Amino acid sequence: MQAHRWHLYVSRLWLGGVFLFFYLPLFFLVVFSFNSTRQDSQFTGFSLRWYQALGQDTRLVEGFLLSFNVALLSATLATVLATLAAYALIRFGAFKGRSLFNAMLNSPLVMPEVIIGLSLLLLFVGLERWLGWPERGATTIVLGHALLGMAYASVVVQSRLKEMDRSIEEAALDLGCKPYQVFFLVTLPNISQALIAAWLLTFTLSFDDVVISEFLSGPGVTTLPQVIFSYARRGVNPSIYAAATLLMTVVSVAVLIYGIHTSRQMQREKSRPLNDA
C-alpha cells in the first residue's frame, strides 16, 4: 500500500510539472497581452492598447488574410491528394512501384523542413526560367504546404480506410454500382470524419508554418507567421501577444465545440439499439 501511495504522488507531481511546462508560455502570452507598457518582465497595469494596435497593424492583418487563404487552399489540395494516395495504397493491393510511391509519400515526415523548402525553391526557380511559371508568392507557398500536408493527411486517411468495413463496398458493387459511384457514395461518406480531421490538421500545419513560407514566398508576400517572425527577431512587441491570445481563444473554442460534438455523437452511437455500421 505504501508503494502505491508513493507511486500516486510521483505520478501527480510529474504530470502536473510537465503540464505547467506546457502551459507556462501560454499564460505568459495571455497575461502580457493586457500589459499597459511595452516591457515583458513586469506587469504594470491592465490595458487593451495592444489589441487596438493590432487592428491598425496592416502587415499583421494582411498576413492573417493571406495565411488563412493559403491554409484553406493547401489543406484542400493536400486532403484530396492524400485521399487518392491512401485509397490507392490500401485498396489497390500490389501495384508497380508501390514501395517507391509509399516512400515518397512519407518522406516529408522525416525530412527537415529547411531541405523541403530549399529543394522546392530550386524547382520553382528552374520552372520559372523554363516556363515562366510559377512566380514565387502565394501559389508556391500553397504548393509547398500541400506537399507537407499530404504526408500527414495520408497517415490519417490510411488508418481510417484500413479499419473500414470493406463488405459494404463489395455489396454496393454487387448491387450494380459503378466503381466511381462506390467511391463517392459509399467510401467517402464512410471516411468523412477522417477527411475532416486530416483537413483540420493540414490547415493548422499550413497556418503555422514559417520555414517553407520563408523559402517560397516572393517580394511583398508575407504570411502571418512570417510577419510574426520578423517582429519577434526585432524585439518585444506586445501586439504579437494580443494576436496570440486571440488565436488561442479561437482555437480553444473550436476544440471545445468539436469535443462536445464528438462525445455527443459517441453517446448517440452507443445508445443506438442496432449497430448497423
Next chain:
Amino acid sequence: MRRGRWLVLGVPWFWLLLFFAVPFFILLRISVTDMGEQLNPFAPLIETHAGHFSLHLKLSHYVSLLLDPESGWGQTIYIEAYGLSLRYAFLTTCLCLFIGYPFAYFMARSHESIRPLLLLMVMLPFWTSFLLRVYAWKGLLADAGLINNLMVSVGLIDEPLQLLYNDISMLVGMTYVYLPFMVLPLYANLVKLDLRLLEAAQDLGATPWKTFWLITVPMSRAGIVAGAILVFIPCLGEFVIPSLLGGAENIMIGRVVWDEMFSSNNWPRASALSIVLILGVVLPLAWFNQRMARKVEEENG
C-alpha cells in the same frame, strides 16, 4: 474501371514525382554545378564543342564543406554547424525521453475516464502558433524575466542567471516544442501494454522497479524509437529556435543553409550541405526506423 484506377494512382504519382523526386535531383545537380562567371546555378553540366562532349562536374562545393583554405581540414564552420546540430538534436532527444517517458507512462496508467482529457491537454498547445510559444520563452528566460525574478525572490540565486541566447535557452525551447512528439507515440504504445504481463512478473516475485525495466521498457521499444526519430530529425534542421533563442555561438545547419542561399548566394554550397544532411543522417535514420518497425511487426506475429 481501369481508367478510374489509372486516375486515382496517376494524380498523386505525378504530384510526388514533380514536387518530391524532381526537386531532389535538382538539388543534387546544383550541388555539382560550376556556376561560372555569370553565377548561373543552372549552368549546363554537359557542353558540346565541335562534336566533343565535355562534362562539368564540380565537387569543390563538397570539398569546401570539409576544407577551410586558412585553417585546414575539418576546421570549417560547416563541420562545426553539423556537429552542433547533432549535439542539440541528441541532447533534446534525451531530455524529451527523460521527461516524456514517465509522463506518458503516468498518463497511460491514469484512470481511463480522464485519459482523453489529458491527451487533449497535451495536444492543445500544438494548435497555438509554434512561433509564438517559442517567442514567449524569450520573455520568460530574460534577465529580468519571470523565471529569474522568481528564483531571486525565493532566494535560490542572488543575481539573475544568463538563461537566454545560450545552450540553456536552446535546449529549453527545443525540448518544449518537441516534447509532444515524444509523448504521443509513447503514450499510444504504453496504453496498449498488457497489464497481465506486469501482474505475472509481480506474482513471480519481481520488484516494481525490475518489472518496469525488464517488461515495460522493452515492450515499449517501438514507441521509444518512433518518438526519438520524430524529435531528432526536425531538431536537426531547426531554423526558428536558434534564430529566436540562440546566440551567435549557437549555429545550426538549417540557419547555415539559409545564409548560404540568401546571404552568400552560393546555391551549390547550400545544395551540397542539404545533400550531405540527407545522405548522412536522414536516410540512415529512416532506414533504421523501417527496420525496427518490421522487426516489431514480426515479433508481434
